[in-house]
Amino acid sequence: MHYPAHGANAESLYQMLGLKVPETIIDLSENVNPAGVPQSVRQAWTSMIDAVSHYPNEQAEPFRSQAAQFHQVIPEQVIAGNGAAECLMVLACYFSGKTVGLVEPSFSEYRRTLLQEKVQVEQILVDDICTYRFSTEKLKKQMAKLDALYLCNPNNPTGVLTSKLQIEELLEYGRKVECAIVVDEAFMDWTDEVESVIPLVSKYENLIVLRSMTKMYALAGIRLGYIISQRAQQFAGLFPHWNVSGVAIQLGCLCLQEHLYTEDARQHSAKMRRDITEFLQEYRCEVSNSSANFLLFKLPAIYHPDFFFAYLLKRGVVLRHTKNYTGLDGKWFRVALKRPEQMNIFKQVLKEYVQNN
Numbered sequence: 001m002h003y004p005a006h007g008a009n010a011e012s013l014y015q016m017l018g019l020k021v022p023e024t025i026i027d028l029s030e031n032v033n034p035a036g037v038p039q040s041v042r043q044a045w046t047s048m049i050d051a052v053s054h055y056p057n058e059q060a061e062p063f064r065s066q067a068a069q070f071h072q073v074i075p076e077q078v079i080a081g082n083g084a085a086e087c088l089m090v091l092a093c094y095f096s097g098k099t100v101g102l103v104e105p106s107f108s109e110y111r112r113t114l115l116q117e118k119v120q121v122e123q124i125l126v127d128d129i130c131t132y133r134f135s136t137e138k139l140k141k142q143m144a145k146l147d148a149l150y151l152c153n154p155n156n157p158t159g160v161l162t163s164k165l166q167i168e169e170l171l172e173y174g175r176k177v178e179c180a181i182v183v184d185e186a187f188m189d190w191t192d193e194v195e196s197v198i199p200l201v202s203k204y205e206n207l208i209v210l211r212s213m214t215k216m217y218a219l220a221g222i223r224l225g226y227i228i229s230q231r232a233q234q235f236a237g238l239f240p241h242w243n244v245s246g247v248a249i250q251l252g253c254l255c256l257q258e259h260l261y262t263e264d265a266r267q268h269s270a271k272m273r274r275d276i277t278e279f280l281q282e283y284r285c286e287v288s289n290s291s292a293n294f295l296l297f298k299l300p301a302i303y304h305p306d307f308f309f310a311y312l313l314k315r316g317v318v319l320r321h322t323k324n325y326t327g328l329d330g331k332w333f334r335v336a337l338k339r340p341e342q343m344n345i346f347k348q349v350l351k352e353y354v355q356n357n
């Protein structure tokens with residue numbers, strides 16, 4: 001049986017599994033903000049038409065400078081991409097022919113993009129899934145043999161946050177053994193940003209931070225992400241010219257002003273996280289200690305994960321399977337924290353499954 005490599009696009013999942021698409025679908029497989037785009041984006045939308053006829057600024061200005069100001073770094077340390085996904089492809093090109101370690105389970109695109117560029121990939125499994133705990137000492141031993149280490153923080157698919165302190169220890173060691181550290185902060189804007197390593201960019205030349213505008217601002221269809229690093233200009237030649245559209249540039253600038261919107265989204269997801277964690281624990285599930293807008297869970301062993309997944313799909317509830325996450329092998333499910341009424345349906349269907357099986 002084939003499963004799609006990513007969440008979202010639920011219809012293709014139904015098609016691949018040969019299932020009829022129900023009339024209503026609740027897609028909890030993608031992690032985009034359920035609030036939709038900020039009001040300012042809706043208001044500005046029609047005036048964006050002028051940007052359509054012109055080539056955009058090659059450096060994605062003024063978005064690049066505004067992102068730099070937002071994170072208090074200099075614009076030369078920022079380079080924008082057509083989504084963080086494009087930045088990952090560029091980083092894979094940059095590390096072509098080298099050896100890169102992945103702290104896993106993690107976002108499947110790291111492995112795919114790196115292998116495509118003939119990078120040797122070393123898997124480093126965490127010691128515990130729910131806490132995403134790993135030993136710094138063990139990691140350091142591996143780093144001595146690596147050109148780079150990828151770490152997703154908060155981690156996709158667990159949502160667990162690794163402390164800035166622990167990453168700084170790795171950066172310090174990486175500096176000695178010439179190992180770069182790529183920290184993917186695509187979901188950091190769902191936290192209070194205290195553990196973001198962006199303030200360390202000016203101190204560590206070997207630090208490469210990745211950010212995405214997709215999840216928090218519901219801009220998944222627009223494609224906008226960026227890298228922050230002292231090495232940013234070394235990546236410039238690896239991106240296509242005009243890779244960020246004029247519309248993305250303008251929307252990105254508007255979204256960076258949306259402080260109340262982000263605060264509301266964080267509060268909502270924190271509330272949902274507590275509620276869904278409690279609910280799943282009542283049903284004896286293992287639940288990850290997430291700080292993001294999704295969490296990972298595993299049903300008690302008596303339930304077959306494939307039957308559970310299919311049962312929910314038939315009732316229109318789409319979870320993110322974990323068949324292509326190293327170390328999870330389809331036994332866990334990632335669930336996005338969406339609107340209360342959608343989460344209530346998820347709870348209802350899970351309850352029904354447990355009662356009937």
Ligand SMILES: Cc1ncc(COP(=O)(O)O)c(C=O)c1O
Nearest residue numbers: 083084085107156186212214225
């Ligand atoms: C951890 C992580 N990094 C990067 C990306 C890519 O994000 P973007 O939509 O900005 O390309 C994703 C998308 O799901 C992700 O989960």
